[in-house]
Structures are given as C-alpha cells and as structure tokens.
Amino acid sequence: MTATLMSSIPAHTLAPDIHPSAAIHPLAVVDSTASVGANTTVGAFSLIGPRCIVGTDCEIGGHVVLDKDVTIGNGTKIYPTAVLGCDPQDMAYQGEISRVVIGQGCWIREGVTVHRASGEGNETRVGDRCMLMANSHVAHNTVLGNDVILANGALLAGYITVGDGAFISAATIVHQFVAIGRLSMLAGASGTRQDIPPFAMTDGRPVSIQGINKVALRRKGFTQEQRHNLQRAYDLLWFSHLQMQDALSQVEAEYGHDPNVQELLAFVRASKRGIRRHEASDTGE
16 A cells, blocks of 8 residues: 555655755645745645745745746745646636746735736746735736735736736726736725726726825825826826826926826826726726
8 A cells, every 4th residue: 555655646746956944844745846945934735836936035834836837036925825826717828838926025825826827938927025915816917016015805817017016905806908007006896997007096996096196105205396296297187177188298298307207108108998087088098
C-alpha cells in the first residue's frame, strides 16, 4: 500500500526550488518548476503550482492556491482561500500560456480570485502595495496600478485598467474594458459600464460623477491651487451646460498649465467607453 501511494505522487512535487530560509508547511505542495524566496512562509494545504515564482519575505496562508504561472512580489501577504492563476473565464481562451503578476507589498485577503490573462504571453497584473479585500475578483487581462484598493466583493471584469491610488468600494461592479483613472473613488454597491476619470468621486448605479476626490488629493499632497484647478475643470466638464468639446477647450485654455489637468484632459479625450455626466447625459461615445 505504501509503495502504491508513493508512486502516485507526481515527480514535480519532489524537488521544488525553495530557499533554505523559507518555511514550507509539510502539508503544502510546491511544484518542482516553482520557486519560493528567502524568509517566505507557506501554510498548510496550500498549492504553489507550475512555474510560480514567490518572492522574498512573503506570507502565504493556509489553503491558498497559486494554480500556475503566478509571480508574487516581495513582501506580499496572501490570506487563506485566495485563488490566483486559474484559467480565465473567457470563451476565447484556448489554453495558451499567460500569467498573473502581483507586485510587492500587497495584501490579498480571504477568498480573492485573480485569473490569468487570455492570449499567449499576456498578463493580468496587480501593482505594488495594493489591497484586495475579501472576495474581490480581478478578471483576465486586467491591470491595476500601484496602491489600488478593492474593497470586499468588488468585481472587476476583463481588460480593465485601474490607475494608481484608485479606490473601488465594496460590492461595486465594473464592466469589461473600462478605464478607471488615478486617485478616483467609486462608491459602494455601485456599478459602471463607462470610464471613470482621474481624481473623480462617483456614486450611483450606473455611477455618475459627484465631484473631485478631495480627501485623496489632500492625502497625496496636492496643493490648494492644484485642487482648485481640478475642481474648476470638473465644474466645466461635468456640471456646466457646455458641450463637451467646448468645455474641453475652455479647460485647456484656463487650466492647461497644470499637469494634473492635462492628465484629466488626456483621459477624457482618449476615453473609448464614454464618461457619464452628473446630469445623466453621456459623453465621449
């Protein structure tokens, strides 16, 4: 019986690349094509699958699954029952090799799922210092910048881009291909099929722009003049009766010297899904 059980264990479980200072629970499984960095811990019943790379000083809790082709940055902590690197939920996926890349210093909480990308060599990417709270989901080919927060149950579909420092509140749903700008905040239990510009505060379902994210701007050290320029730009773009092209021209003329306003204007002009105005009229389509 013992011989039969031993022979049923795949050879790839027997010789993983584990740094001598790493602590791997005896009930964890690490594939031989995976690597685990210095001072990293892996809890019981966790799986570090084929071609996974776990950096230094990471904490991988119990019952975590890194299915395959996942890279975890240094100092990241992953809590029990998180599942990263499974096949994308995409009918176009044909088994090609793709990856999940998680940055440094992230917190991946219980029940989080992050799927690999569709398309040979493509990535689903989470930046540095991101917090993905319990039961949030990041779908295939989505890219999160640095310092992004997904609150509990936030659901991101495929091919979404999220700018640095954005906050997506609990139970919020984001449609595929949406772009979310830097330092924006989506209110809880909301949803969007359209783009969210940088520095925005939004609410509703579908979301509409409520103003600028004043708290985040203060925390990030924006000066009073910079906040004023953005507030005036928002007033003209989303709270005036101007046509969008006229509003863009006026903002450019009056506040275009401010790099943050330039970032806002570039985002609006590049929007492919449109941006919903406060007055419920859509722009950019």
